[in-house]
Amino acid sequence: MFDSEVLLPDLWDILGAVPVTLTMALAIFVLSTIVGSLFAMVEYRRVPVLRELVVAYKVAFKGVPMVIVIFLAYYGLPPALQFLASLIGIEFNGHATPNWVTLIVALTACVSAFQAEVVKGALNSFDTGQADAAYSLGYKRSQLFRRVMLPQVIVAAIPDLANSFMVIMKALSLGFAIEVVDIFAQSQLTAALNFYYLEAFLIAVVIYMVIAYIVTHGADRVEAALRART
Amino acid sequence: MLELKNLKLSYGSTQILNGVDLSVKRGDVVSIIGPSGTGKTTLLKCINYLVKPASGTIGFDKLKMDYQRPDNTAIQAIRLRTAMVFQQFNVFKNMTVIQNVMDPLVVVQRKSKDEARAIALQELDRVGLSDKLDSYPSQLSGGQLQRTGIARALAVKPDVMLFDEPTSSLDPELVGEVLRVIKDVTSSGITSLLVTHEMQFAKNISNRIVFMDRGVVAADGSPTEIFDAPSNPRLAQFLNSELAIQ
Numbered sequence: 001m002f003d004s005e006v007l008l009p010d011l012w013d014i015l016g017a018v019p020v021t022l023t024m025a026l027a028i029f030v031l032s033t034i035v036g037s038l039f040a041m042v043e044y045r046r047v048p049v050l051r052e053l054v055v056a057y058k059v060a061f062k063g064v065p066m067v068i069v070i071f072l073a074y075y076g077l078p079p080a081l082q083f084l085a086s087l088i089g090i091e092f093n094g095h096a097t098p099n100w101v102t103l104i105v106a107l108t109a110c111v112s113a114f115q116a117e118v119v120k121g122a123l124n125s126f127d128t129g130q131a132d133a134a135y136s137l138g139y140k141r142s143q144l145f146r147r148v149m150l151p152q153v154i155v156a157a158i159p160d161l162a163n164s165f166m167v168i169m170k171a172l173s174l175g176f177a178i179e180v181v182d183i184f185a186q187s188q189l190t191a192a193l194n195f196y197y198l199e200a201f202l203i204a205v206v207i208y209m210v211i212a213y214i215v216t217h218g219a220d221r222v223e224a225a226l227r228a229r230t
Numbered sequence: 231m232l233e234l235k236n237l238k239l240s241y242g243s244t245q246i247l248n249g250v251d252l253s254v255k256r257g258d259v260v261s262i263i264g265p266s267g268t269g270k271t272t273l274l275k276c277i278n279y280l281v282k283p284a285s286g287t288i289g290f291d292k293l294k295m296d297y298q299r300p301d302n303t304a305i306q307a308i309r310l311r312t313a314m315v316f317q318q319f320n321v322f323k324n325m326t327v328i329q330n331v332m333d334p335l336v337v338v339q340r341k342s343k344d345e346a347r348a349i350a351l352q353e354l355d356r357v358g359l360s361d362k363l364d365s366y367p368s369q370l371s372g373g374q375l376q377r378t379g380i381a382r383a384l385a386v387k388p389d390v391m392l393f394d395e396p397t398s399s400l401d402p403e404l405v406g407e408v409l410r411v412i413k414d415v416t417s418s419g420i421t422s423l424l425v426t427h428e429m430q431f432a433k434n435i436s437n438r439i440v441f442m443d444r445g446v447v448a449a450d451g452s453p454t455e456i457f458d459a460p461s462n463p464r465l466a467q468f469l470n471s472e473l474a475i476q
Contacts (some may be wrong), residue, residue, distance in 0.1 A: 133320035133379075136278040138310045138338040139388060147337055151324040 006196045010187075011203050017186035018207060022102060024175075024182070025168045030106045032168075033161065043116070053114065061113035066106070067174045072180045073106035073128025074099070103175040111168055118164060122157035123149075147202045155226045162219030168210055183207055231256045231421065232390060236296070237276055237286035239269070246272050247283060248445030254390070254423060255387045259416045261432035263456075264442035265468055270425040271317070273442070274394050276312055277423075279305045304307045310338070315384035317395040319375040321367050322381070325375075328363040329356065339386065353381040357411050373404035380411055391415060393424040429472050433457050441465045 041053045058159035061069070084092030126149055134144040173184035181189065183204055232254040239247040247267045254260055262270045270420045272441035275281045276297075277288065283297040290311065295304040321330050328350050354360055357377040370455040376396055383391060396412060409431055416422045416435050424430050432439060432453070439456040441464075442447035447461045453467055 052309040127318075127320075129316060129320040130322055132275070132280045133314070133316060133322070133382075134279060136309055136312070136314040136392075137382070138306060139334070143337050147333060148322045148324065155324075192428045 002198060003196055004199075006194060006199050007203065010194075010196065010200050012185045012189050013185060013190045014200065014203050014207065015183055017183050018211075020100075021169065021172055022211070024100060024172055024180075025165065027104055027108045028111060028168045028172075029161075030163050031104070032111035032115045032164070033119075035108065035112040036117075037119045039112065039116035040119035040123055041177040043120055052054060058113045058116060061110050064110075066110045067177060069110050070103060070106045070174055073076060073102045073109075077102050098230060099178045100175070100180050103178060103180045105170055107168060107174075111171070114167070115161075115164055118157055119153075119158040121160070122153045125156045126152055143198055155223060158219055158223040158226070162215055165215055169208070169211060186204070231291055232277070232423075233289035234273070234276070235287045235289075237273065237283045239272060239281065239283040239402060245445055247276070249288075250286070250442070250445070250447055252440065252447060254421060256389075256421055258438055259422045259436045260424070260438045260440055261436040262423065262442055263427070263432060263468075264428065264448075264473075265278045265432075268442045268444045270442050271394050272316070276426055277390075277392060278309050278312060279395050279443055310386075311388055312390045313386050313388035314392040314394065315376070315383050315396050317398050319367075319372070319379045321375055321378050323340055323367045326364045326366055327359055327370070327378050327381075330367075331380055331385045334382065334386055334403045345427070349385050350381070353385045355380075356384065356414070358407075366438050371404060372400045375406045376400065376408045377411055380408075380415065389421060391420055391422040393422065393426070395427065395429060397426070422456065427472070429457070429469070441468070443468070455456050 039057070042050045042054050078094035079099045080094070081097060082092055085092035085094070089148055130148055134148055139147070172180075172182040175182055176185040177190065187200040187204040191197040232252075234250060237250040238245075248269075250269070250273055252260075252273070263274070264270055266425045272281055276283050276286075279300070282300070287298050288295050288297070288308070290304075290308050293304050295301050295305055295308075306475060321327075322333065328347070331350035331353060332343070332346040335341045337347060338345060339346075341349075351360070351363075354363065354432070357380055359371045359374060359377055359381065362370065362378075364375060365374075367378070380396070394413060397408050400408060405428070409428065412424070413431075413435050416424070422433065424436070434453075436453055438445055438447075439451060439453050441456060443460065443464050449456060449460070449465045454460075455467065457469065460469055
């Protein structure tokens with residue numbers, strides 16, 4: 001029923017997918033945080049028109065299941081890229097786009113909608129009294145942002161950002177649908193060779209848990225260290 | 231040196247300032263008193279353009295500005311020559327006490343770190359915070375936070391100090407330490423505008439008292455005129471109720 005003999009070789013097999021998974025997660029995390037921050041700034045500063053577009057974007061990408069977005073990107077992105085490249089006169093075979101790129105684009109598009117809320121919440125937690133003080137002392141808006149606001153907003157956002165990273169880690173398992181091999185997909189593939197499914201997925205669970213522990217614990221410590229200073 | 235004329239401002243349908251006139255001479259210590267919600271704080275914030283009056287003018291020495299045509303150069307010039315102390319302290323939470331005082335000097339006034347530090351040490355000594363230089367706001371009491379705010383304001387060497395209810399959100403036992411510092415500041419000759427509910431204190435430190443009621447200046451005179459012989463019935467009523475509490 002349960003064979004502990006296969007655990008070790010399976011572990012090595014599945015561990016092989018960890019670096020790729022983490023790298024993709026990190027890429028999506030960084031990109032979606034940048035895009036989400038831009039969205040949040042648009043809403044925070046109440047930029048007309050763009051603000052409505054951001055709201056529409058968030059409704060779309062928070063509402064549609066990620067797996068659908070992944071398929072849409074899989075079928076839609078290569079021809080779209082090819083078309084765009086041809087517009088500026090570049091010969092480009094869109095269908096040569098690697099699937100992992102498609103996955104990163106699709107998940108970044110989805111997660112950005114959530115990151116926008118994370119950053120917006122952190123921005124809203126900043127008390128405007130400090131802004132009054134800065135302006136009354138002659139700070140320009142950019143100086144207020146850089147010197148006072150940003151350092152506080154980052155600390156406020158850390159717990160939710162760590163959350164987002166774990167959401168991305170798990171969402172990457174949807175990449176199996178377009179043949180991108182992450183921790184989950186590698187477990188599936190490993191098990192398919194020897195039929196020890198329970199063992200392979202157990203190992204996947206342990207790996208996911210270790211990563212979750214490191215991310216959560218790390219974020220807590222960074223936050224505590226910075227929080228002492230605010 | 232500071233002259234506000236016919237300031238009007240409303241939030242939605244609520245008229246906050248209903249044509250306020252106020253002029254302050256160099257060296258004046260003016261206390262603004264009056265019931266809550268009559269626009270005292272709003273008036274102070276107008277000077278630094280932290281709220282935007284619908285109409286009215288401000289004169290600051292030779293500078294003149296019509297609030298209907300806001301002029302960034304004039305706004306910035308006035309901000310640089312005034313300094314404000316807030317009811318909620320509004321110290322920068324990501325900076326230590328000394329960083330709070332140094333930062334405007336370095337960022338806005340472009341002073342060197344050494345020069346800024348020397349000024350900050352001096353002002354923090356004046357408000358009695360020399361032993362808290364490297365503390366963060368989260369580690370300080372309300373009185374210490376407010377004294378940091380005062381040191382930060384003094385360090386920019388303003389021509390006018392604006393105090394917005396500086397003791398209203400302090401625990402009663404911390405009010406004294408802040409009032410002592412404010413008294414020291416105002417007696418040094420710097421022009422000051424103080425919004426306060428501390429009647430006795432206002433009487434002691436001011437050479438002029440302005441009574442605001444329903445968005446206008448309803449009475450304006452020396453402390454004796456205002457407190458000992460209030461001619462305005464609303465003022466008399468207000469003083470009675472305030473003194474009944476104290």
